[in-house]
Structure formats: C-alpha cells, structure tokens
Amino acid sequence: MATVEKSARIAVMAVCLDATSYQAVLHFISGVPGTVMVGNLDHYVGVEREIGRALDLAHIRICFIDYDQNTEEALWTTERLRSEYPDVHSFAVSAYSEPEAIIAAMRAGCAEYLLKPMQHERVLDGLARVVAKQKKQARSGVRGKVITLVGAKGGTGVTSLALHLALELSDQGKRKCLLVDQHLALGDASLYLGMGRHQYSFYELAGNGDRLDEELLKGFLLHHSSGLHLLDSPEAVDAIHGAPPSAVEHTLAFLADTYQFVVVDCPPGLTDGTRACISQSEQVAIVMTAELPSVRNTVRYMEHLSRLGYNSSSIHVVLNRHSKKGPLSDERIEKALGREISLRVPNSYNEVIRAINTGAPITSANKSDFGATIQKWAHELASSAGNNKVKAMAMAAAQSDGGMRAPFSR
Known part of the structure; x- marks a missing residue:
C-alpha cells in the first residue's frame, strides 16, 4: 500500500457525501499527517468557487464527490472544477461499478473512482498518487x-x-x-x-x-x-x-x-x-x-x-x-x-x-x-538571465545603445 508523505499539506473537501462515506474519509485521512478535512457541502451546483476558496492555501487540494445522489450534477461539478480550478483533484465516490459510469467520471475530470463502501487502502493509494504527481512536477527542474x-x-x-x-x-x-x-x-x-x-x-x-x-x-x-x-x-x-x-x-x-x-x-x-x-x-x-x-x-x-x-x-x-x-x-x-x-x-x-x-x-x-x-x-x-514572471513589481530595465540591442535581455 502506498503511503502519503508527512509534508504533503493536503486539504480535503467533500461534496454531497453520504454520512457513512464522509465518516470513512475522516477516519482514513486522520492517519495522514498534514491532512485536514475542510467540510462536506450539501449541494452540487455552484460549489466550485466555494471549494477553490476553501482549499486555496493548501499545497495539495482534493475533493471527494458523491456520484450517487445526482450523477448529472456530480459530473457537472467535476467539469466545472476541472475548468476553474485545475489543480483541485476530484475523487468520484459511488456504489456503481459499471464501466460506463467510471468512464463518464474520468472523462469529466476525476483523478480517482472509489467504490462504496470505500476501502482504506484505495483511498490512501489515491492520495499517494496525487502527491507523487505533484512531487514529480516540483522536481522537474528549473522552470523554462x-x-x-x-x-x-x-x-x-x-x-x-x-x-x-x-x-x-x-x-x-x-x-x-x-x-x-x-x-x-x-x-x-x-x-x-x-x-x-x-x-x-x-x-x-x-x-x-x-x-x-x-x-x-x-x-x-x-x-x-x-x-x-x-x-x-x-x-x-x-x-x-x-x-x-x-x-x-x-x-x-x-x-x-x-x-x-x-x-x-x-x-x-x-x-x-x-x-x-x-x-x-x-x-x-x-x-x-x-x-x-x-x-x-x-x-x-x-x-x-x-x-x-x-x-x-x-x-x-x-x-x-x-x-x-x-x-x-x-x-x-x-x-x-x-x-x-x-x-x-x-x-x-x-x-x-x-x-x-x-x-x-x-x-x-x-x-x-x-x-x-x-x-x-x-x-x-x-x-538572458532570470526567470521572473512578467506580472511583477515594476523595475528599471537596463538599456544598451546603438545597433540592434539585445531585445529580450534583462
């Protein structure tokens, strides 16, 4: 079973999870240092910004979405999260194991599809995959x-x-x-x-x-x-x-x-x-x-x-x-x-x-x-040296004289 690193700083939000599944998630993540449950929203429509704001300061952001109460709205919520907050990782939670249901959730943007009743090992494996993915990106070297x-x-x-x-x-x-x-x-x-x-x-x-x-x-x-x-x-x-x-x-x-x-x-x-x-x-x-x-x-x-x-x-x-x-x-x-x-x-x-x-x-x-x-x-x-983003505090740019100057040097 994969393990989640202590320094992960994971924030978790739930959307319309049934009581049993919500308590299971709480229990599973309680053993993962640096992980906190923010809450369980009771509606689907229009929650993406609320989720984005609630999880804003976390290094890794995960949202468990119940797909059984209203599958259509769950798919819509997943798509909106993927569109507006692409670094929020959606985990679908459902009692249905049909391939069509799984494919629809993954196409909508889910990173994981977890079957009810949720298993401790599957949840932690999903968390570990998300952490490993972000760690790999962080190790990718100096930004181009x-x-x-x-x-x-x-x-x-x-x-x-x-x-x-x-x-x-x-x-x-x-x-x-x-x-x-x-x-x-x-x-x-x-x-x-x-x-x-x-x-x-x-x-x-x-x-x-x-x-x-x-x-x-x-x-x-x-x-x-x-x-x-x-x-x-x-x-x-x-x-x-x-x-x-x-x-x-x-x-x-x-x-x-x-x-x-x-x-x-x-x-x-x-x-x-x-x-x-x-x-x-x-x-x-x-x-x-x-x-x-x-x-x-x-x-x-x-x-x-x-x-x-x-x-x-x-x-x-x-x-x-x-x-x-x-x-x-x-x-x-x-x-x-x-x-x-x-x-x-x-x-x-x-x-x-x-x-x-x-x-x-x-x-x-x-x-x-x-x-x-x-x-x-x-x-x-x-x-040219430096990798600062364009949107930054204004600073004077050194200008060289004559001919075709170094157009993009800093």
Whole structure:
C-alpha cells in the first residue's frame, strides 16, 4: 500500500457525501499527517468557487464527490472544477461499478473512482498518487521560459516569427522547445511547418488540467523533423470556446516545467486567453508593422498592460517587415510609442512567403538578413538571465545603445 508523505499539506473537501462515506474519509485521512478535512457541502451546483476558496492555501487540494445522489450534477461539478480550478483533484465516490459510469467520471475530470463502501487502502493509494504527481512536477527542474508573441493587429506576421524563433531556439544547443498555436480556430503554425494537423489541440489539453503529466502530453504533440514540438490549434471553424484563463495559466505553467522554451503564437487582441499567456510569460513581444493602425494598437496594448500591473521591462516591441524607406520612420514610431523599438525584423516578405508556401522554414543556414535576425534574437533569449514572471513589481530595465540591442535581455 502506498503511503502519503508527512509534508504533503493536503486539504480535503467533500461534496454531497453520504454520512457513512464522509465518516470513512475522516477516519482514513486522520492517519495522514498534514491532512485536514475542510467540510462536506450539501449541494452540487455552484460549489466550485466555494471549494477553490476553501482549499486555496493548501499545497495539495482534493475533493471527494458523491456520484450517487445526482450523477448529472456530480459530473457537472467535476467539469466545472476541472475548468476553474485545475489543480483541485476530484475523487468520484459511488456504489456503481459499471464501466460506463467510471468512464463518464474520468472523462469529466476525476483523478480517482472509489467504490462504496470505500476501502482504506484505495483511498490512501489515491492520495499517494496525487502527491507523487505533484512531487514529480516540483522536481522537474528549473522552470523554462515562456515567450508570448501577439500581433498589434491581424497580418503583422506573428505566426511566421513565432515558428522561426521556436525553430532557432530548438536548434541552438538542441534545446527542448515547444511552439503553442493559441488561436481559437484554424491557426497556421502546423501548415507553415509543412505538417498535418493534429486531431487534438492546445485547448483540449488545457481542458484536462487535473490529469496533466508528460504521458498525457505526448498524445497532443506534433513532432517536427527539427526536433521542435507543436501544440496545434483547433481545426474546426466553429471551435471558439477555448479554455478558461485559469486552465490556460495552469497548462502553460506545466509546459514551462517540461520544456526549456515555450513559444506562444497568440491571435491579435488582448483576450482573456492571451492575458493568461502573458501572465505566465517571462517575455512578451508585441509584433507591429510600420502603419498607423498598428502603431495605435501597440500604444493601446502597452497602456492596457501597464494598467493591469504587468512589468513594462518584459514587454517588447518588435517591428516586423522593417525598411529604412518605410511609410513611417523609426523615429516617428518611437515617438508615438514613448519607447524604443526592441527589435527590427527586416522586410523579407517574398522569402517568408516562399517558406510558407513550401513548408520549408528559413534557417540561419540560408544566410539571409531575416534568418540572421531571428538567430540573434534566439541567442539573446537563450543568454538572458532570470526567470521572473512578467506580472511583477515594476523595475528599471537596463538599456544598451546603438545597433540592434539585445531585445529580450534583462
């Protein structure tokens, strides 16, 4: 029989457990140091936030849900918990052992399915599995860097920059790197890489937050010949539901524990999902072009993120398709922004379009200005020190002068 470590600090909540089962859980966990029962709620609907608040300070959070009083509402509660509080582990408790009942509970998000009358060994084994899972995640090493790219408007070339940056980061030092296509539907990253689409998307992975581990992740990944991994966007045109911000944050935190670099390709606009990505990011690139709508939106993005308390030193402006003879001068753009342009990516439009159409990305071996810029960008990211999150107390960022400065160093 597995044992639960003394330092686990486990908080337990019950939902609609019958008296016998509730007393059994109380008895079983009484022998586990650092474990406390918070209470037994007498209703299903709308309890997820109450559970989240009650268990908030615990290191490990577990909820026993009785599936016999009202199976439909129990399933709904489990799904809501998985969506809103993915680090709360749901244990289904039921007298029914039919495979259909077990499968339905597990699909809803249950980590364990316990039969009545509950057995001491089964309960402790379930607790031990949860503790072991979190301990493994904590041991996974230094947190990787999450780099989020978002366009000031549509058509600024975010996907192309994101995938080329991810490929270069993966290639330099053969690092473990992941590209996340965060578009709600019909993202282009897999197409640009010349790969077929995956049947599952980033959002479906985020919907399984309570079961996140490396084994589950493997079933969602596309593998590029370069060694880069990709989490695809939904393929369906009407796939617009995405995942709650809390689920996106939880999933990116897990991915950062798994990869050295996670590059996120976001759609234009500061949606809830994009802000969730930014909250988990060490670096954020607002990608713009030299046109007035793009400049205006970039200013608005920076103002909005500043009001939300994001660290301005970690938010950078990338001017894509840069040309010295462009419609707006660099000086005029920087005056409007009130800050320097962090990185200028040369206008290699025909070269990039050719790479997109052939599914053969540009590499540093191509010896192009575009490839050289991406290579230097990746090098600066890999060399920069520190792993602070973007949302932190404002601090002054050291600025270097002249040429193409280290755009993402701190």
